[in-house]
Amino acid sequence: MSEMLAHLSLGFGVALTLKNVALCFVGCLVGTLIGVLPGVGPVATIAMLLPITFGLDPVGALIMLAGIYYGAQYGGSTTAILVNIPGEATAVVTTLDGHQMAKQGRAGVALGTAAIGSFVAGCAATLIIAALGAPLTRLALLFGPAEYFSLMVMGLCFAVVLARGSILKAFCMIMLGLLLSTVGTDLETGQERMTFGFPPLSDGIDFAVLAMGVFGFAEVLRNLENPEARDVVKSKIGRLLPDWNDLKQSAAPCLRGTLIGGTLGILPGNGAVLGPFASYTLEKKIAKDPSRFGKGAIEGVAGPESANNAGAQTAFIPLLTLGIPPNAVMALMVGAMTIHGIIPGPQVMTKNPDLFWGMIASMWIGNLMLLIINLPLVGVWVKLLQVPYRLMFPAILIFCSIGIYSVNNQPVDVAFTALFGLFGYLLIKLGFEPAPMLLGFVLGKLMEEKLRQALIISRGSFMTFIERPISAGLLLVAVAILVIALLPSMSKKRDEVFTE
Amino acid sequence: MKKLVLGLAAAVALALPAQAQSKYPERPITMIVPFAAGGPTDIIARIVSENMSKTLGQQIVVENVAGAGGTTGITRAVTAAPDGYTIAMGHLGTFSAAPATYPGLKYDPINGMQTIGLAGGTPILIVAKKAFAPKDLKEFVTYVKANSDKVNEAHAGVGSVSWTTCTLLKGQLGVPKLNSVAYRGTGPALNDLVSGQVDFMCDQIVSVAEQIKAGTIKAYAVASAERSPALPDVPTTKEAGLPEYQIEAWNGIAAPKGLPKEAVDKLVDALDKALNDETVKKRLLDLGTVLPTKEERTPAGFAALIKRDADKLSPVLSAAPKQ
Numbered sequence: 001m002s003e004m005l006a007h008l009s010l011g012f013g014v015a016l017t018l019k020n021v022a023l024c025f026v027g028c029l030v031g032t033l034i035g036v037l038p039g040v041g042p043v044a045t046i047a048m049l050l051p052i053t054f055g056l057d058p059v060g061a062l063i064m065l066a067g068i069y070y071g072a073q074y075g076g077s078t079t080a081i082l083v084n085i086p087g088e089a090t091a092v093v094t095t096l097d098g099h100q101m102a103k104q105g106r107a108g109v110a111l112g113t114a115a116i117g118s119f120v121a122g123c124a125a126t127l128i129i130a131a132l133g134a135p136l137t138r139l140a141l142l143f144g145p146a147e148y149f150s151l152m153v154m155g156l157c158f159a160v161v162l163a164r165g166s167i168l169k170a171f172c173m174i175m176l177g178l179l180l181s182t183v184g185t186d187l188e189t190g191q192e193r194m195t196f197g198f199p200p201l202s203d204g205i206d207f208a209v210l211a212m213g214v215f216g217f218a219e220v221l222r223n224l225e226n227p228e229a230r231d232v233v234k235s236k237i238g239r240l241l242p243d244w245n246d247l248k249q250s251a252a253p254c255l256r257g258t259l260i261g262g263t264l265g266i267l268p269g270n271g272a273v274l275g276p277f278a279s280y281t282l283e284k285k286i287a288k289d290p291s292r293f294g295k296g297a298i299e300g301v302a303g304p305e306s307a308n309n310a311g312a313q314t315a316f317i318p319l320l321t322l323g324i325p326p327n328a329v330m331a332l333m334v335g336a337m338t339i340h341g342i343i344p345g346p347q348v349m350t351k352n353p354d355l356f357w358g359m360i361a362s363m364w365i366g367n368l369m370l371l372i373i374n375l376p377l378v379g380v381w382v383k384l385l386q387v388p389y390r391l392m393f394p395a396i397l398i399f400c401s402i403g404i405y406s407v408n409n410q411p412v413d414v415a416f417t418a419l420f421g422l423f424g425y426l427l428i429k430l431g432f433e434p435a436p437m438l439l440g441f442v443l444g445k446l447m448e449e450k451l452r453q454a455l456i457i458s459r460g461s462f463m464t465f466i467e468r469p470i471s472a473g474l475l476l477v478a479v480a481i482l483v484i485a486l487l488p489s490m491s492k493k494r495d496e497v498f499t500e
Numbered sequence: 501m502k503k504l505v506l507g508l509a510a511a512v513a514l515a516l517p518a519q520a521q522s523k524y525p526e527r528p529i530t531m532i533v534p535f536a537a538g539g540p541t542d543i544i545a546r547i548v549s550e551n552m553s554k555t556l557g558q559q560i561v562v563e564n565v566a567g568a569g570g571t572t573g574i575t576r577a578v579t580a581a582p583d584g585y586t587i588a589m590g591h592l593g594t595f596s597a598a599p600a601t602y603p604g605l606k607y608d609p610i611n612g613m614q615t616i617g618l619a620g621g622t623p624i625l626i627v628a629k630k631a632f633a634p635k636d637l638k639e640f641v642t643y644v645k646a647n648s649d650k651v652n653e654a655h656a657g658v659g660s661v662s663w664t665t666c667t668l669l670k671g672q673l674g675v676p677k678l679n680s681v682a683y684r685g686t687g688p689a690l691n692d693l694v695s696g697q698v699d700f701m702c703d704q705i706v707s708v709a710e711q712i713k714a715g716t717i718k719a720y721a722v723a724s725a726e727r728s729p730a731l732p733d734v735p736t737t738k739e740a741g742l743p744e745y746q747i748e749a750w751n752g753i754a755a756p757k758g759l760p761k762e763a764v765d766k767l768v769d770a771l772d773k774a775l776n777d778e779t780v781k782k783r784l785l786d787l788g789t790v791l792p793t794k795e796e797r798t799p800a801g802f803a804a805l806i807k808r809d810a811d812k813l814s815p816v817l818s819a820a821p822k823q
Contacts, residue, residue, distance in 0.1 A: 047537035047564060051546060141695035145681075185568065187682045190601070190658030203567040322694065323710050325687045328536070334687075335538020338706065339546060341786050345710020409565050449684060456681050457652055457697060 004131055011130075011357030015365055020063050023056070024362050027064035028369045031071015035078065036381075038085045038396060039212050039403020042072040046332050048406075050339070058340035059355050063362040065336050066316070069329050070122065070363065073312045074370045077114040077305055078381050081107060083396060085216040089207055089442050090308035092435055093276040095215065097293060097300030104296050107382050108240035113250050113298055114305040115374040116242070121258040121306035122367030125313035128262055129320075129360050134349065136314075137321040139266050145453035146464045150474035151267070152447040155274045157481040158281040159436040167486070170436045173427075177440025178447075180205055187449055188456075200412040208407050210441060213420020214427065214434040216400045220393050221425040240379055242298075250302030253283050261307025265314035265326075272311030272327065273442050276304035285484065313363055320348055320356055524584055524763050525558040531753075532588040534573025537564045540622060540706050540787075544751045545589040547783050548619050551774035556766060560587075568602070569659025570594040574754075575606045578613040582756040584763030589619065591751045596809035597664045600817035609754075610810065614764060615803040616753040617771045618796040620789035623728050624665045624747050626720040626737075627708050628700035629693050637720040637740035640700075641673060648675045654689040654698040657682050661749045662689065664813065665723070666702040671816035672745055693717055704749050705730060705788035723747045730788040747809070748790070752802050764799060772797050 014020065030049070034040045046065050053061035076087040081098035094114065101110040128136075143151070159174045160167055183194045184204025195201035242250070260282065261275030283299045284290050293300050318326045323345035325331040337344050342352055349356045384392075401414050424434055458464035465471050533545045542564060549560040565573035570593055577588030593601075595609040607613065626637070634640040644651050653670070655663040663682075670676050681698050683689035686707045692698050694716045705722070709730050712719045721740040722728055737745045753771060755764075774780050775791060784791060795801035 043537075050537060051550065051562070054550060140691070144692060144695060144697040185658075187657055187684065199568070199572070203572070318691075322691070322716075323714075324691045324694070331536065331685070331687055332538040335543055338538075338543050338787065339783075341783065343706065343710050343787070346714035346716050347710065408567065409563055410567075445684075449682075453681050453683070453692075456679060459679075 007353070007357045008130055008361060010353060011359075011361030014059060014354050014358030015063065015361035020060050020358070020362060021365065023060045023064040024067050024366050025369055027067020028071040028074075028366050028373060031068040031073075032075040032370065032373055032377075034068070035072035035075020035087055037399045037403060038079050038083070038087055038216050039208055039400045040406060041088060041208060041403065042069045043328050043332060044403075044406040045072070046329065046336070050332075050336060053336065054339070058337065058342050058352075059358045061340055062333065062336060062355065062359055063366075065333060066359060066363065067366045067369075069333075070309065070312045070366060071370055073309050074115065074118050074374055077118075077301075077308075078111060081110045081114065081301070082381060082385060083216075083392075084219045085396070085400075086211055086438075089211070089273045089438070090276050090311065092211070092438050093280045093304040094301060094308075096280070096435060097295070097297050100294065100296035101298070101301065102385070106239070106296065107385060108378050109242045109246055109298070110301050111378045111381060112241040112375065113246060113302050115371055115378070116247070117250060117254040117257065117302045117306040118309035119367050119371040120254050121261065121310040122313060122370070123364060124255075124258045125262050125265075125310040126360060126364040126367070129314060129317055129363075130357075133317050133321055133360075136266050136317055139263075140318045140322060140324075140326075142470060143267055144468070145450045145457060146468050146471045147474065148267075149447060149450040149454055150465055150471040150478070151274070152443045152450065154474050154478040154481070155277060155443050156440065156447075157478045157485070158274075158277045159439040160482065160485050165431065165433070169432050173432055173434070173437040174440035177437035177442075178444040180210065180437075181441045181444025182448065188452055200410065200416075204445070205416070205441075206404075206407055206413060207438075207442060208404055209413050209416050210420055211438060212400045212404055213417040214424030214437070216396060217417060217421025218424025218428060218434075220396055221421060222428050223389065224393070240382065241375070246298055249298050253279070253299040253303035254306040256282060257303035257306035258310040261310035262314045264307075265311030266317050267326065272308070272315050275307035275311040277439055279303040279307035281481070309367075316359070316363075319344060320359070322346055323348060524760070524766060525556050527585065528559045528561050529556070529584065530586050531560050531562050532573045532577040532586065533562055533564050534566060534570035534577075534588065534590060534594055535564065536566045537562075540704055540749075541570075541589055541591050541751050543706075543787065544619055544784065544789065547780055548589075548753075548771065548774050551777050551780045552767075552770040555770040555773045569598065569657070571598050571602055571605060571607075571659075574598075578607045578754065578756050580756050582614070582758035582760075584755065584759055584767070587616065587753055587755045587767065589751055589753055591661065592747075592749045592809060593659060593661055593664055595752070595754065595806045597659070597813050597817055599810065600814035601659050601664070609806055610803075612757055614755045614757050614759045615799045615806065616755060616764065616767045617798060618750055618752040618792035618802045618805060619771065619775070620784050620792060621724075621748040621750040622704045622706060622787075622789055624661075624702055624723040624749055625705055625708055625712075625731075625734065626669065626700065626702050626723070626745075627693070627712065627717050628720065629696045629698070630716065630718060631696055632699050632718070634720075637735070637737065637742055640720050641742060644673060644675060644678070644700075648678050651678060651700070652698045653678055653680045654693055654701040655680060655682060656686045656689050656703075657684060660686075662686060662701055662703045664817065665747050665749065667820045668747055668813060668816050669702055669745055671819070672742075676816075676820060690717075709788055721745075724790065728788055728790075729785070747812070750792075750805065752805075754802075768798065 034045045076091040077094045080086045080091040080094040084095050084099040086092040098110045257279040260279045264275045265272040283303045284293045319330045325334045404413050533542045535541050553560045574594045580586035634643040711717045719734045721737045723737050
């Protein structure tokens with residue numbers, strides 16, 4: 001304990017210099033802005049800002065880049081809530097209840113809850129990293145391909161629970177998402193699959209392209225069709241910040257979300273994307289009245305938002321303690337560290353303690369700053385809802401297009417987004433929800449990759465998923481979730497039998 | 501009056517070519533890196549281009565165009581207008597291995613582009629999980645040959661440097677069908693090597709050096725002619741008994757074919773100056789990079805290197821089983 005305090009005081013000593021506080025602020029501000037702009041993600045932004053950090057010392061540079069990353073998680077919820085566009089995979093769940101709250105005139109409350117939830121999660125995650133970072137590293141190493149596959153199966157079962165309406169339709173959308181994820185070059189053999197010989201498809205479909213299409217573009221199309229729908233949002237803005245009741249309602253979901261998101265964030269291979277989905281599923285399952293979910297339940301914002309911020313932060317653990325990046329943004333951080341002459345590895349903590357602890361301390365400072373930046377901004381964001389359609393829609397489309405282009409610098413990506421926009425509109429018209437499809441899409445790639453890796457290692461034996469205890473445990477949870485989700489009608493009947 | 505006009509016209513006509521010559525570059529140059537930002541090629545591109553910008557007096561903007569093992573970005577770069585404003589930083593994979601790996605490749609690295617020069621060589625290491633039975637490279641060779649049905653090799657995906665170099669190794673060892681596990685990038689592959697899920701892999705020194713120093717994985721040999729100063733205890737393949745396995749994952753600059761000579765000369769000069777700069781040198785050496793020789797810094801020297809490695813790799817890669 002005293003050791004941890006000594007480390008933290010070293011960290012705060014580094015992070016609290018005027019220059020590093022300023023860099024942290026710049027990072028958080030830029031992060032919030034790119035999070036709010038649909039489509040412009042932290043990967044593209046950090047890549048663009050990388051050369052600017054050449055002149056800084058490594059600690060300062062990394063503090064700023066890290067600020068952009070978790071700042072984007074804060075900002076991402078804003079677009080999800082206000083205009084129903086998830087900027088990142090982790091914000092997909094926030095659209096479900098967050099946007100509904102906005103439609104009911106509770107946009108301010110939703111934004112406030114998201115900000116406060118993220119802050120609490122950020123603080124908790126900072127403490128977790130400081131106290132348990134090194135021992136938790138072992139968790140990342142316990143997860144081989146087999147465990148990972150079982151985790152993904154569990155994740156897919158969450159998607160069934162996500163459904164607001166028909167479970168059958170949700171199931172179809174998951175399958176479609178899985179199918180879309182298989183487009184592109186086969187990882188093991190290098191063969192092209194379902195690309196029709198069309199080169200831009202050879203690397204598969206990008207998440208941003210799909211999400212901006214079925215959420216962003218499609219949402220604009222839908223709103224053009226019935227302009228009065230948003231007038232509800234326009235007329236009633238309501239309270240700007242959550243009141244005591246809201247806070248009380250979100251406290252427990254927020255803590256549970258932090259725990260779930262923080263744990264999944266440590267896993268390699270972008271386990272963090274599962275965090276918000278898992279948290280949402282849990283909240284919906286333990287709620288007294290699950291039918292409120294999807295219609296503006298505050299728990300559906302507080303839990304997932306805490307989970308995604310906690311996950312964003314604990315994702316630094318494998319990078320800082322193992323030197324192995326768990327996702328694309330962290331891979332970029334590896335690049336940033338390498339350019340600054342610090343090659344990440346298991347020894348960063350002992351070789352560069354000022355960098356390690358300075359970054360951790362700066363994360364807490366950054367979270368505080370984000371709260372200070374975001375709470376006053378809630379009023380500004382909510383006012384955005386009053387911007388007339390004729391200005392708002394072109395702006396959304398332009399920002400989406402710029403954002404998508406910035407991912408790979410490929411014009412064809414923008415055209416694909418437009419196509420997915422039309423497709424998304426069709427889905428809305430037919431009553432299919434895009435969220436389960438996106439989850440299927442995100443998990444599909446990982447799932448196939450891990451399934452094949454596990455089977456190659458086990459020489460084709462499926463027993464590997466059951467013989468390995470963690471994998472078996474995760475599969476059991478998956479089965480349990482499915483049973484609970486699919487049998488409510490049965491249990492209802494049984495209750496009736498018992499009461500008679 | 502007429503004379504004056506004629507005289508002026510003549511003067512302008514005479515002055516124009518000279519002016520045009522001194523003009524390049526008059527606007528920022530795009531350097532396409534065909535991989536995601538933060539990877540080994542991207543880092544070398546950023547370190548070198550920053551210094552080259554100073555010499556050229558115009559900013560070199562690094563643009564990451566990832567996809568299809570780097571061939572998407574190189575295709576875009578070498579099919580661009582040959583005006584010197586689009587250049588590319590490619591590597592062993594995109595320039596020497598790609599023709600054998602991607603049958604439908606839309607560029608010809610040997611005859612269809614203007615090479616500028618090599619930016620740096622990155623040694624390749626054979627590394628294994630800590631608990632892997634063989635103690636040294638000789639034992640490794642015997643063990644892998646004897647247990648080819650049990651050993652698992654990891655790589656970062658078809659077309660990647662680790663896949664290319666390990667396919668060469670497997671070809672030379674006579675075990676081309678060894679179980680190979682594909683990952684999406686070096687990071688996840690390394691993760692499973694550290695945790696012992698897979699047995700061994702071949703990869704660039706910059707990705708594995710810190711893990712070797714920390715003892716989380718072990719190194720059998722470096723596939724270069726000389727030991728790397730970054731890992732002085734790791735023997736070369738020559739010393740350890742597998743002299744035919746010599747391969748480096750170099751990175752170098754190329755441009756579209758038909759580039760004006762002065763643009764080529766200026767770029768070659770800027771690259772050479774960058775590689776002579778003390779800060780750049782130190783940064784590259786810290787990454788474990790081998791600085792290119794005088795010869796390799798020239799267009800002809802770099803082209804020869806591309807051809808040499810293409811000749812070495814294509815028979816193995818074409819014959820590699822695609823499972």
